[in-house]
Amino acid sequence: MTLRDLKAGESARIDTVGGEGALRQHFLDMGLIPGAEATVVKFAPLGDPMELRIHGYELTLRLDDADRIEITGLDKSREGASASGAELPAGSGTGAGGHTRAGAENAGRGRRPRAPHPALGESYAAGGKGKERTPAFPEDHIYSFALVGNQNSGKTTLFNRLTGANQHVGNFPGVTVDRKDGVIIGQKNTLITDLPGIYSMSPYSSEELVSRNFVLDEKPDAIINIVDATNIERNLYLTMQLLEMERPVVIALNMMDELTGNHGSVDINRMEKMLGAPVVPISAAKNQGVDELIKHAVNVAKYQIKPEKQDFCSEEDHGGALHRCIHSVSYLIEDHAKRADLPLRFAACKVIEGDQRILAKLAFEENEAAMLENVTAQMEAERGLDRSAAIADMRFDYIGKVCDACVTKPAESREHARSGKIDRILTGKYTAIPIFVLVMALVFYLTFNVIGLWLQDLFDLGIHALADLTDHAMTAAGISRVLHDLIINGIFEGVGSVLSFLPIVVTMFFFLSLLEDSGYIARVAFFMDKLLRRIGLSGRSIVPMLIGFGCTVPAVMSTRTLPSERDRRMTILLTPFMSCTAKLPIYAFFVSAFFPGRGGLIMTGLYLLGIITGILIAFLYKKTLFQGEAVPFVMELPNYRLPSPRSTVQLMWEKAKDFLHKAFSVILIATIVVWFLQSFDIRFHLVQNSADSMMAMIAGVIAPVFAPLGLGDWRVCTALISGFMAKESVVSTLEVLFDAEGGVAAVLSPAAAGAMLIFSLLYTPCVAAIASIRRELGGKWAAGVVLWQCVIAWIAAFVFHAAAGLL
Ligand code: GDP
Ligand code: MG
Numbered sequence: 152m153t154l155r156d157l158k159a160g161e162s163a164r165i166d167t168v169g170g171e172g173a174l175r176q177h178f179l180d181m182g183l184i185p186g187a188e189a190t191v192v193k194f195a196p197l198g199d200p201m202e203l204r205i206h207g208y209e210l211t212l213r214l215d216d217a218d219r220i221e222i223t224g225l226d227k228s229r230e231g232a233s234a235s236g237a238e239l240p241a242g243s244g245t246g247a248g249g250h251t252r253a254g255a256e257n258a259g260r261g262r263r264p265r266a267p268h269p270a271l272g273e274s275y276a277a278g279g280k281g282k283e284r285t286p287a288f289p290e291d292h293i294y295s296f297a298l299v300g301n302q303n304s305g306k307t308t309l310f311n312r313l314t315g316a317n318q319h320v321g322n323f324p325g326v327t328v329d330r331k332d333g334v335i336i337g338q339k340n341t342l343i344t345d346l347p348g349i350y351s352m353s354p355y356s357s358e359e360l361v362s363r364n365f366v367l368d369e370k371p372d373a374i375i376n377i378v379d380a381t382n383i384e385r386n387l388y389l390t391m392q393l394l395e396m397e398r399p400v401v402i403a404l405n406m407m408d409e410l411t412g413n414h415g416s417v418d419i420n421r422m423e424k425m426l427g428a429p430v431v432p433i434s435a436a437k438n439q440g441v442d443e444l445i446k447h448a449v450n451v452a453k454y455q456i457k458p459e460k461q462d463f464c465s466e467e468d469h470g471g472a473l474h475r476c477i478h479s480v481s482y483l484i485e486d487h488a489k490r491a492d493l494p495l496r497f498a499a500c501k502v503i504e505g506d507q508r509i510l511a512k513l514a515f516e517e518n519e520a521a522m523l524e525n526v527t528a529q530m531e532a533e534r535g536l537d538r539s540a541a542i543a544d545m546r547f548d549y550i551g552k553v554c555d556a557c558v559t560k561p562a563e564s565r566e567h568a569r570s571g572k573i574d575r576i577l578t579g580k581y582t583a584i585p586i587f588v589l590v591m592a593l594v595f596y597l598t599f600n601v602i603g604l605w606l607q608d609l610f611d612l613g614i615h616a617l618a619d620l621t622d623h624a625m626t627a628a629g630i631s632r633v634l635h636d637l638i639i640n641g642i643f644e645g646v647g648s649v650l651s652f653l654p655i656v657v658t659m660f661f662f663l664s665l666l667e668d669s670g671y672i673a674r675v676a677f678f679m680d681k682l683l684r685r686i687g688l689s690g691r692s693i694v695p696m697l698i699g700f701g702c703t704v705p706a707v708m709s710t711r712t713l714p715s716e717r718d719r720r721m722t723i724l725l726t727p728f729m730s731c732t733a734k735l736p737i738y739a740f741f742v743s744a745f746f747p748g749r750g751g752l753i754m755t756g757l758y759l760l761g762i763i764t765g766i767l768i769a770f771l772y773k774k775t776l777f778q779g780e781a782v783p784f785v786m787e788l789p790n791y792r793l794p795s796p797r798s799t800v801q802l803m804w805e806k807a808k809d810f811l812h813k814a815f816s817v818i819l820i821a822t823i824v825v826w827f828l829q830s831f832d833i834r835f836h837l838v839q840n841s842a843d844s845m846m847a848m849i850a851g852v853i854a855p856v857f858a859p860l861g862l863g864d865w866r867v868c869t870a871l872i873s874g875f876m877a878k879e880s881v882v883s884t885l886e887v888l889f890d891a892e893g894g895v896a897a898v899l900s901p902a903a904a905g906a907m908l909i910f911s912l913l914y915t916p917c918v919a920a921i922a923s924i925r926r927e928l929g930g931k932w933a934a935g936v937v938l939w940q941c942v943i944a945w946i947a948a949f950v951f952h953a954a955a956g957l958l
Contacts, residue, residue, distance in 0.1 A: 152224060154189065154203070154217035162190040162225045168540060169219030173353070174783060176504065179543040180351035181785055182206040182385055183220060185536055186544060193574075196583040197681040200690075200784055206384040206547070207560070209788040211677050213684075216783050287455040288372075293340045294452045297365055299393060300377035301386050302348030303789050305405040308798070309377055309435035310345040313445070335445060344371070350385075352392040352497070353506060366396055367493070373399040373452035375444070380410045380417060380432070381566075381790075383558055384550050390426065391546045394458040397494040399451035400428045403444050408434040413561035422557040427460030436795060461496045463549040469534055473541050476503060476530035480523060487513040503527050504539050570670070570790040577671065583678045590671075591697055594662045598655060598701060606654030614651060618643040633837060637826055644883075645822025645876060650814050652702065655732070657803050657810075659701050663694070663709070664802045668794035673786065680784050686766055687773035689715075689784045692722040696765075699729030700758075703920035705806065707927055721769070721777045723927055727916040727940060728765030730758050733878035737911045740882045744896050745904040757912050764913060764947065814919075825876055841888065846872070860910065860948045861903025867895075871910070877917050902955035906948040913944035 157163055165187050168178050182205045183189070192202040192209060200213040288294070298306050314333030335341040346362040354360035366374065376393050378386040383404075393400050404417060423430045429447045433440035450456070464474040481499040488498040491512045501509035502523055515523065527538050534541050554560075576582050597603070618639060625635050666672050672694055680690030691713050698706035706726040713719040738757060742750040828846040830837060838844045842865075850868040857863055857871075866888040874881035889895050899907065915921070915937040925933035 152222050154191070154201075154212070154220040154222055155214050157191045157222070157224075159191050159193045162188060163222035164188050164225060166221045166223055169221070170216070176353045176539055177350075177783070177785065178216070178220070179539050180353055180388065181210060182208075182388070182547065183212075184543045184547060185540050187547070188225070189222070193578070195678040195681065196578065196580050197678065199681045199684075200677065202578075202677065202788060208382045208385050211680070211690075211784055211786045211788060213680070213784050216785070284454040284456075286453050288453070291340065292372075293342055294338075294373070294449065295369070295371040296335075296341065296343040296448055296452065297369075297371040297374050298343060298345050298377060299362060299366065299374050299389070300348060300405075301350055301379060301382075301389060301787075303787060304348065304377050304379040304382075304386060305435045306345055306348060306377050309375075309403065309405065309433070309441070310343065311798075311801070312435055312438055312441050313343055338445065338449060341449070343375070349389065351389055352396075353501075353504065366393070366398065371398065372455070373401060373448055375401050375403055375448050377403045377405050377435075380404045380406050380415075381564060383417075384547070384554055387550045387553065388543075388546055391463055391549065392497070392500075394426065394428060394463075395461050395494055395497040395500065397457055397497075399456050400458050401444065401447045401451055402426065402428055402430045403435075403440075404430055404432045405435050407432040408437050408439065409564065409566060410561070413564040413566075415561040415564070416559045418557040422553060425460075425553045425556060426458070428458040464545050465549075468545070468548060472530050472533035473545050476526055479526050483519070483523060483526070484513060484515075487515065487519075500542055503530070504542055564790075566790040566792070573791050574674065578674050578678055583674075587675060587678075590666070594659075594666075595701065598658045598662060603655040603658040606658065607651055610654050611651045614643070614647040618647065633830075636830060637823065641822055641826030641830075642819065645825065645880075646814055646819050650811075652733070653807060653810050653814075656702060656705050657807050659698065659705055660806045661799065661803055663698065663705075664799050665794050667694075668792065668798060670789050670791045673788055676784075676786065677788060684784075686769035687777060688718055688721060688725075688769070691784075691786070692718055692725075695722050695726050696729055699726035699731065702731050702733070703727055703729075703916050704810070704923050707920065707923040708806075708809065710927065717777050717779065720928060720932075721772055723924060724772065724932075724936065725765050725769055727920065727936065728761050728768065728913070730761040730912055731878070731916075731920075733917065734911060736879050736882045737874075738908060740885065741895075741904050741908055745899075745901050753908070757908060760909065760947075761912055764943065768943070822876065825873060841869075856945075860906040860945070860952050861900055862907055862910070862948075864898045867899070867907065871914070874911065875915060875918060877919070878911070881911060902952050905955055906952040909951050910944045910948040913940060913947055915940045915944075 152163070154163065154165075165183060165185050167185055168175060168183055170178060187205055189203050189205045192204050194201050195211075198214075200211045201217060202209055203212050203217075298310055300306050310331070310333065313335045315336050331345045333343055333345075335343055344365065346365055347359065349359045349362045351359075352363050352366075354363045365371070374393055374396065376390050378390060380386075390400075390402060402422075404419075407417075410417070417430075417432065419430050419432060429451065431440055431444045431447050433444050435441065464477050465471070466474050468474065477496075477499050480502055481495055484498055484502060485495060488495045491498070491514070493509065493512060498509060498513060502513065505527075530541065531537055536544060577586060621643070622635075622639050625638065663672075666675075675693055676690035678690070679693040683690055683692055692710075695706045695710045695713075698709055703726055706729070707723050710719045710722050710726075713722060735754075738754055739750070742753055746753055825846070828849065829841055829844050831845055832838050832843050833845055833848060841847060846869055847865055850865040850872060853872070854863050854865050854868050857868055862868065862871075866885070869888060870881045870884040873884040885895060889898075895904075916924070921933050921937060924936055
């Protein structure tokens, strides 16, 4: 039997975990280990993926992946208890979500003092208590701290607290994608780095590798390990590995407000003893305990107080097979680890797990490698579990003991119960997708028709007023006509028209940040996964695509939340196919000139054409550029939370800043170039009629390319070129170059107008979008997008034009 065979509400004990390599390790690290008990909470409305509860938290798992996990069903009575959501009866240890074997063996609730167990791994723990300490660094040393923790544990919230920075916080796993540095407020010589969330020190995605390498290579003076107290079993899994890193560690137990609010508690002193490192309860969101945390962090960094314990295997557990294995391997590789500058205990575990990157660093000779393999194989035989599972099991085992001894969990937290209720509707079988459509429609309606539009008009008024004022001032001062023209018709028109989109972008992000911070987007990803998987993406890609209908710029920026580089690239390349709102004026212009009264039909057709082309292109990408599978969709589903106003405002400010930066760099330059080309002829004389300008010449050169589409007129070509600046300017250029709407109708046939619409829909995104693509993917990709989109658009328009001609 596999996990896939379970029905919603049923529980089972995991027997074996299939798969191989990093993927399997990832499953193990997420807590899917032999012996653990899992409950299927529900299936997504489309039947795939499933939501699973394990170790007291919820995660998503695709059915194909679930199929690799073999299980033994549990009897009905226990099932009932788990399915009702009472996963953690107060004080009864790890409970249904926990680790059954740990529970069974641990009848004494772990209160037995651990026998002193001096071994190699421990000798590295420096600095016992009561010793006279001297600072390990000179006075002016800059202390570096790394903020390490699971995704969604509150790292960024804490980072913002500590540094006063405005990093984006979100209730969506994977919000922090690259590292950010800052100085702790009031502690001048400190540097703290916010890292992407990781679940273990076995990197699974490239972002996770960033975090691991930071700890291994840059050797921060201390690690601040942020642990979500409401989800402590899973979070401590990473802690166990950080304690092996031979770096000073402070454990920040975050979200204590939620835990204590539900009458849970943690025996901090006991936990400190069991983990051998300082534990500080905090609430980053409420700013409680943060000062205390800083004090501890600075202290361990200053005196380089390393964790006192690394040895979490035990002689008694399962005959001590793993214990003997780890310690023998430690002895065997000690010289190599020292040479490779790797923490010994960490290296030993990685050698046993067979981590290729670490093995390469350690550079064993053939005999050594064979010997290590033999030791490990013997352990597997004695332990009855494979190497990776044995190590994961050892960690969860010890975590079980720590939690039994120190943590009183609430029966069911209010937040969790509330989330369950909300989820019944928002991810319900029949309600999920209709509600999603409604929510998105509402967001778009509010953004583009109500709030955003209103703000945009207001903003437009402001810009115009400013332009007028400048106009008058310059006229009064007798400024040269050319400069006057550049500023008013070039810069104010160009930059101003782009700037007027600022309110829409900010409003859009306001709503999206509400959705994301509340935890809803994580659910959308959950139930859209099945559809997106067909085109080679995972559920997480849905968000950027949706934003793409508004504007490609924020859509591309939002791909940062995607955990896999492959998915991120592919998503970025697909977002331009979602017809953005700036193209609406073009559609409206041609509909009224050529197809009056059929606007609705044509607009819908164009949007659909964009989506269908996007899907076809996605299939193409899947077969060529982006072969391989989308990353397995193992994602935590966090509880719903009320979005914090602070972080929402911060996000809006960040986006506004980004946008302004762009408007006054790339767009400003491009505007000036276009203005220049439109205003001068080849001998740099100011032209009266733009038909004599360089732009007209260039457009004349390009015109033959467009002739097969029926778009050979230089003015139409100019309009399309200026659309590269901003799609709206296609219409404004046409309006300038043709005196009346009838003028366009005179040079274009209806078939050509149709081709024009299709070409406008599909051809290169505007400069702003290309600039953001360049920022995310680099210049080559951005240039590629420009060319590639033009080719696709040309082909589509050509096919349409030819077909229309035949008919
Ligand atoms: P990261 O992924 O680790 O960077 O986590 P974030 O900082 O983005 O926070 C994840 C979620 O947890 C956000 O919705 C925060 O508002 C919330 N959060 C962070 N700290 C606390 C806390 O101390 N208490 C509560 N109740 N929520 C918190
Ligand atoms: Mg973060």
